[in-house]
Each structure stands twice: as C-alpha cells, then as structure tokens.
Amino acid sequence: MNTSAVAGQKRVVFSGLVLPYLLLAPQLIITVVFFFWPAAQALWQSTQMQDAFGIGSEFVGLENFTTLFSTPEYLASFRLTAAFSTAVAVSGLVIALLLAVMANRVIRAATAYKTLLIWPYAVAPAIAAVLWLFLFSPAVGILALALRHVGVDWNHLLNGDQAFLLVVITSVWKQVSYNFLFFLAGLQSIPRSLLEAAAIDGAGPWRRFRTIVFPLLSPTTFFLLVVNVIYAFFDTFAVIDAATQGGPGGQTAVLVYKVYQDGFKGLDFGSSAAQSVVLMLIVTVLTVMQFRFIDRRVQY
Amino acid sequence: MRIRLHFRQYVLGLAGAVAVASAAPALAATEIQLWHAMTGALNERIVGLTEEFNKSQSDYHVNPVYKGSYPEALNAGIAAFRAGTAPHILQVFEVGTATMMNAKGAIKPVEVMMKEAGEPFDRTAYVPAVAGYYATANGQLASFPFNSSTPVFYYNKDAFAKAGLDPEAPPKTWTELAVAAAKLKSSGQRCGYTTTWPSWIQLETFSAWHNVEYATKNNGFGGLDARLKINSPLHVRHIENLANLSKQGLFTYGGRGNAAVSRFFSGECAMLTESSSGYANIKKNATFKFGIASLPYYPDVAGAPQNTIIGGASLWVFANKTAPEYKGVAKFFSYLSKPEVQAKWHQETGYLPVTTAAYDLTRKSGFYKQNPGTDVSVEQMIVKITDKSRGVRLGFLPQIRDVTEEELENVWAGKQTAKQGLDRAVQRGDELLTRFERGNR
Numbered sequence: 001m002n003t004s005a006v007a008g009q010k011r012v013v014f015s016g017l018v019l020p021y022l023l024l025a026p027q028l029i030i031t032v033v034f035f036f037w038p039a040a041q042a043l044w045q046s047t048q049m050q051d052a053f054g055i056g057s058e059f060v061g062l063e064n065f066t067t068l069f070s071t072p073e074y075l076a077s078f079r080l081t082a083a084f085s086t087a088v089a090v091s092g093l094v095i096a097l098l099l100a101v102m103a104n105r106v107i108r109a110a111t112a113y114k115t116l117l118i119w120p121y122a123v124a125p126a127i128a129a130v131l132w133l134f135l136f137s138p139a140v141g142i143l144a145l146a147l148r149h150v151g152v153d154w155n156h157l158l159n160g161d162q163a164f165l166l167v168v169i170t171s172v173w174k175q176v177s178y179n180f181l182f183f184l185a186g187l188q189s190i191p192r193s194l195l196e197a198a199a200i201d202g203a204g205p206w207r208r209f210r211t212i213v214f215p216l217l218s219p220t221t222f223f224l225l226v227v228n229v230i231y232a233f234f235d236t237f238a239v240i241d242a243a244t245q246g247g248p249g250g251q252t253a254v255l256v257y258k259v260y261q262d263g264f265k266g267l268d269f270g271s272s273a274a275q276s277v278v279l280m281l282i283v284t285v286l287t288v289m290q291f292r293f294i295d296r297r298v299q300y
Numbered sequence: 301m302r303i304r305l306h307f308r309q310y311v312l313g314l315a316g317a318v319a320v321a322s323a324a325p326a327l328a329a330t331e332i333q334l335w336h337a338m339t340g341a342l343n344e345r346i347v348g349l350t351e352e353f354n355k356s357q358s359d360y361h362v363n364p365v366y367k368g369s370y371p372e373a374l375n376a377g378i379a380a381f382r383a384g385t386a387p388h389i390l391q392v393f394e395v396g397t398a399t400m401m402n403a404k405g406a407i408k409p410v411e412v413m414m415k416e417a418g419e420p421f422d423r424t425a426y427v428p429a430v431a432g433y434y435a436t437a438n439g440q441l442a443s444f445p446f447n448s449s450t451p452v453f454y455y456n457k458d459a460f461a462k463a464g465l466d467p468e469a470p471p472k473t474w475t476e477l478a479v480a481a482a483k484l485k486s487s488g489q490r491c492g493y494t495t496t497w498p499s500w501i502q503l504e505t506f507s508a509w510h511n512v513e514y515a516t517k518n519n520g521f522g523g524l525d526a527r528l529k530i531n532s533p534l535h536v537r538h539i540e541n542l543a544n545l546s547k548q549g550l551f552t553y554g555g556r557g558n559a560a561v562s563r564f565f566s567g568e569c570a571m572l573t574e575s576s577s578g579y580a581n582i583k584k585n586a587t588f589k590f591g592i593a594s595l596p597y598y599p600d601v602a603g604a605p606q607n608t609i610i611g612g613a614s615l616w617v618f619a620n621k622t623a624p625e626y627k628g629v630a631k632f633f634s635y636l637s638k639p640e641v642q643a644k645w646h647q648e649t650g651y652l653p654v655t656t657a658a659y660d661l662t663r664k665s666g667f668y669k670q671n672p673g674t675d676v677s678v679e680q681m682i683v684k685i686t687d688k689s690r691g692v693r694l695g696f697l698p699q700i701r702d703v704t705e706e707e708l709e710n711v712w713a714g715k716q717t718a719k720q721g722l723d724r725a726v727q728r729g730d731e732l733l734t735r736f737e738r739g740n741r
Contacts, residue, residue: 051740053403158713248709266699
C-alpha cells in the first residue's frame with residue numbers, strides 16, 4: 001500500500017485486485033440487488049402480458065409499449081409531467097435559495113428560523129398532501145373559503161389547473177427544506193473575506209450575489225437540480241395519490257402516478273413495467289444531459 | 301444492585317417459561333393465517349371475532365393480520381403467493397373478484413373446500429344478491445361473503461323541514477330529487493345533492509337498480525370477452541341529468557371515493573348517496589336528524605327498481621394447503637355463518653347480514669325499530685336478482701373505475717357532453733378488458 005500526498009490530499013493506492021473489489025463489494029452487491037436486478041425484471045416484465053398471479057403469461061415483445069404510445073392519455077401525461085417537474089424543480093430551488101440567503105443574514109434567533117424552515121422535510125408526503133388538502137378543501141378549507149371571499153371559486157375537484165397548482169404547492173413545500181439545507185451549507189462555506197473584499201471595492205449586495213455567491217454555489221445548485229428533477233419524477237406520487245388521485249379528468253396523473261395506478265392498484269404488471277422502463281429511460285437521458293451540458297458551467 | 305437485577309430477570313424468565321408451558325396446548329393447534337384490510341373499530345371487531353372462534357374450540361387458531369388498505373392487502377397476498385408463502389385466508393375487495401376468480405390454481409373455491417372438509421354448507425342460506433356476486437359460472441360460491449355493503453340514500457331531515465319538504469317523505473325518483481334539491485336551494489341550502497363512489501353508485505349500481513346491462517355477457521359473469529355497455533341511452537340520460545343538475549347548482553360533485561360524505565355531515569349538502577357501511581360514520585358526525593331511504597330511480601324504466609349491488613369484501617382461500625388447515629378454515633367459516641355471529645357483525649358495523657337467518661334474527665330483536673333506516677340496505681338487496689343485476693365481474697375493474705371517473709369529471713367540468721364522456725369511457729374500458737382477456741387466457 002503506497003501513501004502519497006498530492007496537493008494536500010492523501011491518496012491511497014491499493015496493489016492487487018482482491019482487496020479493492022472486496023472493499024467495493026458491499027456497495028456493488030446493494031446496487032446489483034436493489035437496482036440492476038429489479039431493472040432487469042422490469043425490462044423482462046414489460047415484454048409480457050400476464051395475470052396478477054403470474055400463472056399464465058405470454059411474450060408480446062414491444063406490444064405493451066406500442067399500446068402505451070397509441071393512448072392519448074399517456075401522451076398527455078408526458079406533457080403534464082414535463083410541466084409538473086419544471087414547476088416543482090424551478091420553484092423549489094428559487095424559493096429555497098431565497099430563504100437560505102435570508103436565513104444566512106439573520107443573526108438573532110437564527111437556529112429557530114432554521115429549525116422552522118427544515119421542519120416540513122420531516123413530514124411524510126401523504127401527510128403533507130392531506131394537510132394542504134384540508135387547507136384547500138372546497139367544502140371546509142380555510143384557504144378555499146378565504147379565496148371565495150376574494151372572488152376565486154376554488155374547486156380543485158373539478159378545476160384541473162387548480163388541482164395542478166395544489167400538487168405543485170404541496171410537492172414544493174415538501175422539498176424546499178431539503179434544498180434550503182444544502183443552500184445554507186453552501187452559503188456558509190463561502191469565505192467571508194471574498195465578500196468583504198468585494199464590498200470594500202464598492203460592489204453592492206446584488207452584484208456580490210451575482211458575481212461571487214451564485215458562482216460559488218453552482219456545484220450545490222447543480223446537485224440540487226438533479227435531485228429535484230428525480231424528486232419530481234419519482235417521489236411525488238404519494239402527494240398526488242393523497243391530494244387528487246390523478247384527477248380531475250387525469251389532469252394531475254403524472255407518469256409515475258400512472259405507473260403506481262396501473263401496477264399497484266390495477267395489477268396490470270405488463271403495462272406498468274413498460275411505463276417504468278420509459279420513465280427510467282427519460283431520467284437516464286435527463287441526467288446524462290444535465291451532466292453533459294450544465295455540468296460544464298459548474299465551477300468546483 | 302446488579303445481583304438484584306439478575307434475580308428479577310430470573311424470576312421474570314421463570315414466569316415467562318411457566319406462561320409458555322401453560323400456553324403449549326394452544327400452540328399445538330393448527331395455525332390459520334387471515335390477512336385483512338380492516339382498520340379502527342372494524343379491526344377490533346375482526347380481532348374479537350377470531351378470539352371468540354379460538355376460544356370456542358382448541359384445534360385451530362385463527363390469526364388475523366392487518367395488511368394495509370384493500371389494494372395493499374391484495375398485493376401482499378399476490379406477492380406472498382408468488383413467493384410460495386400465501387396465507388390461508390385473504391380478504392379481497394369486491395372489485396378484485398375477477399382477478400381472484402381467474403387465478404386458476406391459486407385459489408380454492410370456498411364451496412368446494414367446505415364440501416371436501418366435510419363441513420355442512422347451504423348455498424341458499426345466503427342472501428342471493430350477496431352470494432350471486434361471488435358465485436362461479438356454475439353457481440358455486442368461490443369466496444366467502446364477509447363484509448358486504450350497498451349504496452343507500454341519506455337525507456338531512458332538518459334541512460328538509462326548513463325547506464318546507466316533508467322530512468318523512470324522501471324523494472323516490474330522480475325527478476322528485478331534482479324538485480327537492482331546487483326547494484332546498486331556495487331555502488338557502490348551499491348544496492342539494494352529492495354522491496360518494498361515483499362509478500360504483502352512478503354507473504354500476506345504477507345499472508343493476510334499473511335492470512340494464514353494465515357490460516355484455518351478463519356483466520362479465522359469462523366470460524372474459526365482455527365489453528362495456530355504459531353508453532346506452534339510459535346511462536347517457538342519467539349522466540346528462542346529473543350534469544344539468546350540476547349546472548343549476550343542485551348537484552355538487554364531491555370527489556372520488558367517499559370524499560363527499562363530509563359535505564353531508566357538515567350540513568352543506570342535504571342529500572347524499574353513500575354506502576350503507578357509512579352509517580356509523582354519519583351517525584357519529586351528523587349534528588342533525590337524518591333519514592335513510594332507498595336509492596332514487598327512473599319510474600318509466602321497465603323493471604326498475606330491481607336490486608342494488610354490493611361493495612365491501614369477501615374472504616378467499618388459497619390453494620395448496622393441507623387438509624387439516626382447510627378443515628380449520630371451514631370450521632371458521634361455519635362459525636362466521638352462524639346467525640347470532642352474523643347478526644352481531646351486521647348490527648355493529650352497518651355491513652349487510654350475509655345470511656337471511658341473520659337478517660330475520662336482527663329484525664326479531666327489534667334492532668331495525670331502534671335504528672330506523674338500517675334495514676333499507678337489506679330491503680334493497682333481498683329481492684331476487686337477474687342476470688343484469690347480479691353484480692359486475694370485470695377484469696381490471698379498479699382501473700375501469702378510474703377511467704369512468706376521469707371521464708365523468710370532465711363531464712361535470714363541462715369539457716364534454718355526457719354522451720362523449722361515456723363513449724370515451726367505454727372505448728378506454730374496452731381496451732383494458734381486451735388486455736385482461738389476453739393476460740388471463
């Protein structure tokens with residue numbers, strides 16, 4: 001085992017093949033068992049048409065996929081998912097950054113502010129959804145009643161746009177805390193001396209933010225962008241299930257909700273598996289694009 | 301200090317050993333696993349039922365395990381079957397019936413099991429509309445009818461009195477309902493009528509109640525090649541009627557599932573169609589006098605009203621268990637069928653009595669007189685059934701319900717006409733039925 005110090009970092013080089021693989025094994029086994037194996041199963045299942053108990057199954061090739069792409073509701077779900085993910089990721093990041101910048105400037109009772117802002121992350125998605133659902137319930141919700149007083153007829157049970165807004169608000173509210181934590185940590189790691197030097201040079205707060213803070217935050221922002229897109233794609237189904245169940249008229253049935261609906265509730269495993277494969281491909285492509293195009297602008 | 305602790309542990313250990321030894325005869329009993337989806341008071345009741353059964357004999361021990369919501373319990377059962385560790389008994393909601401019925405080799409039909417176990421079983425003891433729902437093509441009971449409910453009509457008597465309507469004369473027809481809703485509205489009521497479970501009540505039960513087909517092939521009882529018929533003139537007329545009432549502010553859409561029930565007990569809506577099993581909840585929450593009546597119907601439709609169809613769940617028995625285990629399951633089902641056990645379950649939960657004997661016993665006990673309206677559900681069901689009113693036996697029924705609800709929502713929102721919505725529901729539903737047929741060939 002050679003140990004050499006390179007640019008202040010300790011780099012450990014292992015000789016031989018056994019030890020490094022042995023050390024990697026736990027992670028590799030977990031990846032294979034919990035990712036590659038299920039992914040392979042999904043791929044296989046997407047080519048089958050079978051009953052729920054797996055007693056009779058038939059190989060149908062790509063038919064599950066062709067059926068999906070000839071269904072107008074599925075194609076509509078694509079547009080919906082794109083709009084939903086963009087809304088959730090962008091507003092989640094912007095609001096969290098704003099809150100982090102403000103919390104970073106607070107000196108008195110800073111811990112109290114931070115605790116309050118982190119709180120929503122501890123709430124389970126379904127509970128978060130029910131909470132907002134109560135606030136906006138057309139029959140008894142406080143916010144719905146308040147909106148009625150100012151002339152807005154809130155009824156997300158029939159109004160698709162309002163239902164969309166409701167699930168976006170709930171999903172963003174859930175995720176802002178997570179983003180906030182990372183942004184705050186990022187902000188606190190920016191050397192004060194840089195900002196002070198800029199201030200002495202006469203740079204105002206906005207200019208300091210734009211030219212120093214934001215570029216130094218770019219690795220955090222990039223990481224959060226990837227995490228938030230994945231969150232919007234995969235983790236929001238509990239919110240949607242509790243708040244709108246994909247309704248009204250399928251106007252909040254994003255791709256992951258349809259996977260859950262058809263596979264878990266409907267027991268149509270073939271179609272559900274095909275949808276998972278499509279979703280997996282989309283996220284892979286998105287992640288690759290993010291790393292190829294946005295990663296170049298990130299300064300580490 | 302340390303020694304004393306040790307001593308205490310020793311005593312505790314000894315006490316534990318004695319307890320285990322005294323419980324040993326119970327452990328020797330054949331263990332029967334029952335996976336269910338009952339929560340709250342219903343969970344307590346099911347635990348109570350199994351405890352009473354376990355105490356009544358010493359050969360078998362039924363162990364109830366809560367497995368989550370209905371879809372979750374069904375998924376757990378399927379996953380366990382695939383892994384070779386299926387429970388003996390699984391509670392499955394009524395829309396999962398076709399899935400279970402078509403799982404050839406995975407389930408043991410209840411009537412066959414009872415016969416093989418040598419346990420007396422009389423098919424005719426069960427209420428026809430309940431037993432018919434779970435019967436195979438040759439009339440045998442495939443699953444044990446356990447907790448069945450059916451939609452009934454609830455109305456706010458105080459609101460009726462305020463609007464100048466007779467609180468003892470609820471609307472019988474849809475025309476009368478519209479008139480009552482208009483009067484309620486002009487008396488200041490914000491919402492006249494709302495409904496829970498739109499697809500179950502406004503389409504499935506509606507079809508049986510008017511003795512029209514929901515799907516071909518006797519609503520799917522006759523084979524997997526059944527296709528939807530819910531865009532018939534009568535269905536279109538009904539949905540159109542509701543859409544018009546919605547436009548006039550007399551009908552308020554309250555959401556899927558039983559979401560609309562809160563609008564009734566908050567006093568916002570004065571009339572409601574909801575499951576009979578919603579009774580306990582409404583009784584607990586309503587701060588006004590309420591009445592229960594039969595569902596409204598269209599009197600000019602020949603054969604209406606026929607009978608309503610059931611919701612709730614039944615108990616399925618998995619295949620490939622040992623003979624002693626089946627004997628235990630059979631004994632347990634016999635116990636559940638006892639009139640006094642059934643009657644108690646019915647009275648405490650609002651579910652239907654599944655045997656006519658349990659109904660007679662409840663009637664004689666004076667329960668219906670003390671709790672007016674609780675017999676409406678039974679009255680709606682106990683009549684003879686027809687091929688069109690036996691129930692709906694379709695594959696992917698949970699998804700078909702989602703599809704019809706999506707289309708109905710677009711009708712209420714004014715985005716499409718009743719005809720367009722139902723045509724679309726039939727087209728999308730038929731695609732699902734085709735898939736189910738292929739997967740279960």
